[in-house]
Amino acid sequence: MALVELVNLGQKFQDKIILKDINLKVERGEAFALIGPTGAGKTTLLRLIDLLDSPVKGQIRFNGVDVTRSGRERLAARRRMAYVQQKPIVFSMNVYENVACGLKWRHEERKAIRKKVEEALELVGMADYRSQDAKTLSGGETQRVAIARALVTAPEMLLLDEPTANLDPVSTSKIERVLAHIIQEKSTTILMATHDMSQGQRIAQMIGVLMEGELVQVGRKSEIFEKPLNLKVAGFVGMQNIIKGVITSNEDGVVSINVSGKQIEAVSDYQVGEEVCVCIRPEDIALSFSKPSGSARNAFEGEIKSIISSGPLASVELDCGFPLVALMTVRSVKEMELGIGKHVYAAFKATAVHIVKT
Amino acid sequence: MSELWHSIAKAIHLLVSFDHEVYQTAWRSLWIAATSCVISFFLISLPLGSLIHFNKFPGKTALITLIQTLFSLPTVAVGLIVYVLFSRSGPLGTFGLMFTPKIMIIGQIILVTPVMLGLVISSLSGVDKAVPETATALGASRLQAALVTIREAQFAIMTSLVMGFGRAISEVGVAMMVGGNIRGYTRVLTTAISLETAKGEIEFSLALGFILIFIAVIVNVALLLLARKRGPIRWLWSSS
Numbered sequence: 001m002a003l004v005e006l007v008n009l010g011q012k013f014q015d016k017i018i019l020k021d022i023n024l025k026v027e028r029g030e031a032f033a034l035i036g037p038t039g040a041g042k043t044t045l046l047r048l049i050d051l052l053d054s055p056v057k058g059q060i061r062f063n064g065v066d067v068t069r070s071g072r073e074r075l076a077a078r079r080r081m082a083y084v085q086q087k088p089i090v091f092s093m094n095v096y097e098n099v100a101c102g103l104k105w106r107h108e109e110r111k112a113i114r115k116k117v118e119e120a121l122e123l124v125g126m127a128d129y130r131s132q133d134a135k136t137l138s139g140g141e142t143q144r145v146a147i148a149r150a151l152v153t154a155p156e157m158l159l160l161d162e163p164t165a166n167l168d169p170v171s172t173s174k175i176e177r178v179l180a181h182i183i184q185e186k187s188t189t190i191l192m193a194t195h196d197m198s199q200g201q202r203i204a205q206m207i208g209v210l211m212e213g214e215l216v217q218v219g220r221k222s223e224i225f226e227k228p229l230n231l232k233v234a235g236f237v238g239m240q241n242i243i244k245g246v247i248t249s250n251e252d253g254v255v256s257i258n259v260s261g262k263q264i265e266a267v268s269d270y271q272v273g274e275e276v277c278v279c280i281r282p283e284d285i286a287l288s289f290s291k292p293s294g295s296a297r298n299a300f301e302g303e304i305k306s307i308i309s310s311g312p313l314a315s316v317e318l319d320c321g322f323p324l325v326a327l328m329t330v331r332s333v334k335e336m337e338l339g340i341g342k343h344v345y346a347a348f349k350a351t352a353v354h355i356v357k358t
Numbered sequence: 359m360s361e362l363w364h365s366i367a368k369a370i371h372l373l374v375s376f377d378h379e380v381y382q383t384a385w386r387s388l389w390i391a392a393t394s395c396v397i398s399f400f401l402i403s404l405p406l407g408s409l410i411h412f413n414k415f416p417g418k419t420a421l422i423t424l425i426q427t428l429f430s431l432p433t434v435a436v437g438l439i440v441y442v443l444f445s446r447s448g449p450l451g452t453f454g455l456m457f458t459p460k461i462m463i464i465g466q467i468i469l470v471t472p473v474m475l476g477l478v479i480s481s482l483s484g485v486d487k488a489v490p491e492t493a494t495a496l497g498a499s500r501l502q503a504a505l506v507t508i509r510e511a512q513f514a515i516m517t518s519l520v521m522g523f524g525r526a527i528s529e530v531g532v533a534m535m536v537g538g539n540i541r542g543y544t545r546v547l548t549t550a551i552s553l554e555t556a557k558g559e560i561e562f563s564l565a566l567g568f569i570l571i572f573i574a575v576i577v578n579v580a581l582l583l584l585a586r587k588r589g590p591i592r593w594l595w596s597s598s
Contacts, residue, residue, distance in 0.1 A: 083495040
């Protein structure tokens with residue numbers, strides 16, 4: 001039985017539909033990431049699951065029990081979950097008291113509270129701050145206190161709303177380490193909303209893509225990132241190369257797609273004549289000065305139009321008769337002495353090509 | 359001008375010589391005002407203000423507007439209403455409370471409650487909505503979430519107690535009309551000042567005036583310090 005099951009869940013704000021018929025199952029012990037652009041309805045969905053708001057339609061089942069509307073069951077179910085908001089607030093008390101709140105509200109004994117709070121503070125690396133006024137903490141520290149405050153109650157389900165939004169890379173990394181520890185050591189079920197798809201990929205096993213209030217795709221992370229269901233999902237999960245074409249042949253599951261007069265080969269069962277979009281992840285494209293002789297079935301000569309560095313990686317934009325973006329390390333760009341105007345070969349395997357309907 | 363200095367000097371003499379009547383009147387003022395404020399704050403303003411703030415009901419905005427309008431309730435009007443209600447021929451006359459400290463406390467409760475109630479509501483409204491929501495998300499019941507919100511607003515809420523006390527100790531209308539300014543029984547600082555000034559006893563009035571100001575300052579400072587440290591609201595939170 002799924003720990004949380006959403007059945008045809010819908011939410012409206014005034015006349016605006018925020019969530020449309022959401023059906024989702026989160027299994028016990030699973031780390032599930034809800035990804036989607038800002039305004040997709042992720043926070044609304046988390047608030048519904050934590051029973052902070054009531055849906056206009058549908059059901060929320062916790063451990064098989066419908067907790068959508070009954071007041072007493074809602075409090076009992078909420079006490080088995082913990083929710084860390086995107087911008088968590090701390091109460092005007094010290095760090096220890098903040099973390100102890102949830103346990104106090106559950107009427108736990110003082111001795112047990114002390115032990116659990118100390119453990120939780122230790123886990124998030126905030127033990128030295130226990131006596132500090134929580135209002136004086138930095139954003140990253142506040143976020144870690146909020147996570148400790150949620151974890152201390154040993155929730156069956158931890159809901160996280162953009163847990164590292166607006167944080168610096170060091171704080172982000174610390175929080176991600178804490179989350180990884182919780183997933184591995186404590187087997188806590190996690191449902192995390194994030195617009196950072198790479199974070200979703202790092203932390204979760206399962207991913208759901210929420211766009212414009214609809215859960216458009218749910219699957220294992222490899223499925224979502226390599227085989228997006230439609231163009232919107234493809235664009236969101238980082239398929240920088242989305243090119244329109246027409247299927248010209250299909251031989252034993254290997255199709256040929258005409259893209260601006262060039263033939264791209266892919267593994268697919270689309271039929272001849274169908275108009276499709278070819279999706280290729282930029283990191284699946286290899287660049288070389290000579291025509292590759294390896295296993296890649298697709299190789300196109302192109303002219304480098306731009307090279308944009310972002311940290312240790314660089315996006316190389318080519319004109320191969322159709323635009324193509326390849327991702328490589330800055331070091332490789334330097335070693336190959338790539339530059340604007342130079343001609344290179346872009347190669348990628350047929351299995352690296354994902355096809356979606358236009 | 360020399361008469362003024364002479365009066366001030368005499369007033370100071372009355373204070374430093376611990377004049378029995380001056381200090382007895384001051385003490386009566388203090389405990390009547392304090393009792394009415396404590397009763398209004400803990401039994402009416404804080405619970406009722408919280409109920410109004412944390413619940414949705416039709417006419418809520420109109421009720422809050424009415425409470426705010428009553429901030430400027432004239433003290434003599436309150437005195438008159440209480441007089442009519444508790445005089446021998448009034449509907450509550452059988453209690454025989456007229457011209458006693460008890461009726462003065464009742465009158466002052468009526469006087470300070472709108473101020474304290476209104477300020478409690480606005481103090482709670484000033485708390486970030488994320489506070490009760492965070493508490494709820496952490497498993498707090500409605501009461502527990504309300505208590506944490508009250509705790510967050512404690513400084514502003516304590517200000518309502520300060521304002522209420524200021525209004526109670528400085529009012530003269532209710533004390534005069536229903537207390538009767540009976541020497542040694544219902545005479546308080548404000549009614550005594552009024553009487554002594556009318557009699558031309560400026561030195562005595564000034565001494566009482568200094569004490570009145572002194573009490574108001576000390577009590578206000580003490581209450582505000584209490585709000586910053588371990589105040590009564592914090593005690594409420596601890597016992598939740």
